[in-house]
């Protein structure tokens with residue numbers, strides 16, 4: 001049985017779907033029985049999703065038509 | 077397929093700029109900082125313009141463009157002696173989660189439910205957003221580069237290993253450290269209201 005510390009160490013492999021069938025089963029069995037780890041994985045995934053969203057919004061602001069045409073002009 | 081046919085599949089430079097400028101800027105900012113990221117991106121476009129006709133399609137064009145951007149950023153860091161390529165995981169790292177577990181590996185101080193429970197709700201907090209920018213800047217260079225390539229730009233582990241010349245296991249270790257860093261920063265802010 002995995003302990004909670006090991007669950008944290010494997011959180012990225014779980015998120016990236018890199019665990020094999022048996023590792024994934026062990027991970028999910030622990031999750032079913034441990035509210036603390038459920039909360040941790042929820043917050044962990046939420047952190048990543050939040051940062052992705054933040055970046056999308058900032059990218060939209062940073063990339064203006066002016067900036068793009070400035071680059072195009074310099075390459076001519 | 078003739079060379080002419082292959083060439084016909086390469087988008088025009090102007091189209092590439094519209095499509096990938098944003099990704100290039102994101103990667104360059106994480107690697108060299110905001111103040112010289114624009115220059116690095118500009119230099120990368122010059123390289124892309126020079127070698128576009130030789131693009132062989134062995135990787136996706138996005139991966140190829142990001143590789144060139146990363147190389148320009150690396151060159152810049154080398155010139156300024158800021159580039160560290162030796163084993164980036166051998167740096168005496170200690171997880172910020174150490175101390176959260178009992179000797180048996182059970183949670184001693186468990187994760188709590190956050191006040192904001194969706195990415196949108198979390199994002200409405202501008203102070204926290206600034207805090208994340210500051211903390212990201214403080215992350216070791218390779219750690220934030222791997223994180224940006226994987227979680228923001230969505231590159232495969234394989235492409236990231238090749239572009240950064242890192243082993244498969246080091247890339248995974250760095251990515252996990254970056255995500256734990258991100259998580260603990262948000263958690264701290266949610267619990268204390270401070271950065």
Ligand SMILES: [Zn+2]
Pocket residue numbers: 003004007030034036037
């Ligand atoms: Zn647990």
